[in-house]
Amino acid sequence: MIEIWMEDKKTGLQCGINGDGELFIGDDFSGGNAPDTPENREMIVRDFYRAIGRAVPRRS
Template sequence: MTIFKENKDTGLQCGVNDFGELFLGDNRSGYNLPDTEENREYVKADFDYYNK
């Protein structure tokens, strides 16, 4: 697993999981997307949005 960004206070993380998919989530919920450049930017933007 590769973590791009992480908020230790909320537990929210984004990165690439062991299956090669992008993810955004915490220990309760989240989502996965195929690993493309466009989706990487989408996941990072969502991470920033949820960590205002």
């Protein structure tokens, strides 16, 4: 089962956890995977926002 954390409707970019338990980021044409670690989760979220041209929201 895929768990999608974020999706940008304009670009089609998504990120989350795939059925193998790995983190993913990509669209219908390309993407990448990484092991599920706290550091990689931060990297995937950062890369998602960078790819859609928005700043990562600050934590309160």
